[in-house]
Amino acid sequence: MDINKSAVCGTLAIGAGYSQFSELCSSLDxxxxxxxxxxxxxKSISETKRENVFSGMIQVGQQEIVLAVEAGDIDxxxxxxxxxxxxxAWSKRSYKSN
Known part of the structure; x- marks a missing residue:
């Protein structure tokens, strides 16, 4: 991964955006x-992430099917x-009242 992509990935991982990244770089000169x-x-990171997440969900789904068949959970x-x-359910704070 190139340095710019790594920097963007790290910025997104901490919940920051371009403005915060730019400010950090500026303070570090x-x-x-x-x-x-x-x-x-x-965008590149998002596309890669989406592809990986989707393929992972497909693999896990296929494993679940195998486990269901092995357990006899078939209609x-x-x-x-x-x-x-x-x-x-949505969690809600009560502040001592409903």
Whole structure:
């Protein structure tokens, strides 16, 4: 990974954006990349991340199918049944009242 892409990746990892990155570089007396370069690197990182996440979800889904078949969790049409647990509630602060 080139230095600019690494810098953008680190900036995004801490929840900052171009302005904060530019300010940090300025305080360290390091020349910074243009905002256009930052955005292009950000798009590249996002695309790579999306591809990796999607392929990972497909692999995990296939593993779940294998586990469901091995456990005998199959319906009458031979479709594997995968249990999913979801917490559908929103947390809320009470401040001593409902």
């Amino acid at each position: 390091i020349p910074t990349m243009s905002s256009r370069t930052f955005v292009n690197k950000e 009458v049409d031979s479709v594997p049944q995968i249990a999913v647990i979801v917490d559908g």
